Amino acid sequence: MMTREAILTSSTALRRRNDVRRNGRDAGGPPSGEGSYGAAGGPPSGEGSYGAPAMFGFSNPLGVLLCLLLTCLLGTSAAVAADRPNVLLLCIDDLRPELACFGKDYIHSPNIDQLAAAGRSFHRHYVQAPTCGASRYALLTGRYGPSGNGALFARAKQVASPNANVPPSMPGWFRQHGYTTVSVGKVSHHPGGRGGSDWDNDQQPEMPGDWTRHLLPAGSWQHPRGAMHGLANGEIRGQAGKMDVFQSVEGPDTIYPDGLITNRALEELEQLAGETTEQPFFLAVGIIRPHLPFGAPAQYMQPYRDIELPAVAHPEKPDGKTTWHGSGEFMKYNRWGRNPNEDAEFATAVRKHYAACVSFADAQVGRVMQRLDELGLRDDTIVILWGDHGWHLGEHAVWGKHTLFEESLRSPLIVSYPDIPAPGQSTQAIVETLDLFPTLADLAGLPKPDFVHGASLRPQLESPQADGGTAISYASARTIRTDTDRTIFHKGGHVEFYDHRRDPGETQNTAAEHAEIVKKRRETLEQRLADRD
Ligand SMILES: [Ca+2]
Numbered sequence: 001m002m003t004r005e006a007i008l009t010s011s012t013a014l015r016r017r018n019d020v021r022r023n024g025r026d027a028g029g030p031p032s033g034e035g036s037y038g039a040a041g042g043p044p045s046g047e048g049s050y051g052a053p054a055m056f057g058f059s060n061p062l063g064v065l066l067c068l069l070l071t072c073l074l075g076t077s078a079a080v081a082a083d084r085p086n087v088l089l090l091c092i093d094d095l096r097p098e099l100a101c102f103g104k105d106y107i108h109s110p111n112i113d114q115l116a117a118a119g120r121s122f123h124r125h126y127v128q129a130p131t132c133g134a135s136r137y138a139l140l141t142g143r144y145g146p147s148g149n150g151a152l153f154a155r156a157k158q159v160a161s162p163n164a165n166v167p168p169s170m171p172g173w174f175r176q177h178g179y180t181t182v183s184v185g186k187v188s189h190h191p192g193g194r195g196g197s198d199w200d201n202d203q204q205p206e207m208p209g210d211w212t213r214h215l216l217p218a219g220s221w222q223h224p225r226g227a228m229h230g231l232a233n234g235e236i237r238g239q240a241g242k243m244d245v246f247q248s249v250e251g252p253d254t255i256y257p258d259g260l261i262t263n264r265a266l267e268e269l270e271q272l273a274g275e276t277t278e279q280p281f282f283l284a285v286g287i288i289r290p291h292l293p294f295g296a297p298a299q300y301m302q303p304y305r306d307i308e309l310p311a312v313a314h315p316e317k318p319d320g321k322t323t324w325h326g327s328g329e330f331m332k333y334n335r336w337g338r339n340p341n342e343d344a345e346f347a348t349a350v351r352k353h354y355a356a357c358v359s360f361a362d363a364q365v366g367r368v369m370q371r372l373d374e375l376g377l378r379d380d381t382i383v384i385l386w387g388d389h390g391w392h393l394g395e396h397a398v399w400g401k402h403t404l405f406e407e408s409l410r411s412p413l414i415v416s417y418p419d420i421p422a423p424g425q426s427t428q429a430i431v432e433t434l435d436l437f438p439t440l441a442d443l444a445g446l447p448k449p450d451f452v453h454g455a456s457l458r459p460q461l462e463s464p465q466a467d468g469g470t471a472i473s474y475a476s477a478r479t480i481r482t483d484t485d486r487t488i489f490h491k492g493g494h495v496e497f498y499d500h501r502r503d504p505g506e507t508q509n510t511a512a513e514h515a516e517i518v519k520k521r522r523e524t525l526e527q528r529l530a531d532r533d
């Protein structure tokens with residue numbers, strides 16, 4: 001915990017910084033467009049060792065020197081950086097937009113609801129890819145990229161190659177402009193951001209040079225790979241068929257990996273709070289639940305034990321060629337021989353355990369937000385809550401992600417910062433994950449990253465009625481979502497078209513009746529993906 005003096009000192013600095021931000025932040029920053037790719041790597045730091053201080057981090061004199069030098073070269077100054085707001089990015093894994101603040105009152109999500117009440121909820125936020133690694137690539141680079149989970153590791157190889165000309169990532173851009181950048185938990189694809197057989201190899205950073213520190217406290221789960229699919233009290237996934245698909249175990253939050261991740265995030269917040277007069281921070285916290293397997297402390301099951309859930313919408317398997325699949329990621333766990341597509345009682349149990357995991361994740365969000373408030377940092381911090389994609393809980397007879405239906409592609413997004421106009425009002429504007437990088441650069445007063453594919457969401461943040469755009473996503477096929485429809489283009493020419501004005505559940509493919517619109521949608525999609533990585 002900070003001492004009282006430290007909190008007071010910190011508060012004074014925050015007021016000063018707030019004044020700067022309100023009275024002409026834009027005048028203080030360097031001109032836009034100066035960010036050539038040349039400095040993409042940043043100082044060689046962060047990949048020190050997981051859980052240990054970074055070798056060339058900003059706490060190290062050499063690191064400070066390198067950082068200051070780099071900052072001066074970029075035409076800004078440490079003083080300007082110190083006047084910028086902090087960023088707290090909360091990434092939740094596999095979170096459906098099924099929260100009380102998104103209109104689903106049977107879900108107990110008081111902490112995320114509170115954040116929504118102080119910010120803008122985007123009810124039509126679409127991810128670029130319905131799988132963790134590819135979606136996080138779009139978040140962290142602001143660019144359309146590969147559709148596989150190895151997207152960021154492939155980028156890391158490019159960064160390391162001679163004559164690399166890879167655009168900076170979002171944390172890299174903030175680091176180049178004087179921020180301390182820290183990730184805790186699952187922010188990139190691997191929790192802790194390392195490769196290797198147990199995801200703990202310091203020589204294989206997923207995002208080279210982008211994080212001052214990237215951390216994953218594995219505890220009794222032994223290593224980041226163990227933590228990713230960990231169940232209570234150190235159970236690691238060996239053969240998935242021997243691991244229960246859900247569980248509910250009595251005990252504190254720390255009997256699951258997310259409890260440890262949050263503890264570490266709170267420690268980081270305290271340390272960063274003490275440094276914020278010199279350097280603002282970009283702290284990303286990645287909570288693993290509600291990702292499979294659906295295990296959470298028993299207390300989070302309490303709100304759901306005796307309630308009746310609404311019926312699953314459009315539970316029928318779709319006709320014809322679609323991105324439907326057999327729910328392999330779910331089915332491979334121990335299900336006690338039961339199949340939720342054929343067993344209504346089991347389907348309800350799965351949905352309730354997923355809901356318990358959502359409430360568990362919500363509690364972790366609450367702990368981080370409470371500490372942000374206690375440290376007096378809320379008035380100078382931009383907070384984002386982001387889900388990496390949705391999840392089918394039986395819709396279209398799918399239990400999982402990986403489709404190009406609405407259930408996989410729509411996820412929660414909330415942006416909150418001091419003085420946001422009309423706090424608590426949601427927007428229906430269609431926005432994409434890759435809009436977040438330019439949005440945060442804009443809100444923080446950084447030079448505009450003109451190498452990204454997204455656009456700042458400032459219009460929707462200033463007015464919830466502002467128009468949105470269209471959203472592009474990709475997996476084995478590609479899709480475009482407009483205000484009125486979704487079109488999916490398969491390899492080989494097959495097309496799905498769903499008219500959302502008549503068919504919001506995407507159950508009737510009417511491509512044959514909409515040839516002209518389909519043609520237009522294809523042109524837009526091709527145009528938008530022309531510069532895809
Ligand atoms: Ca995910």
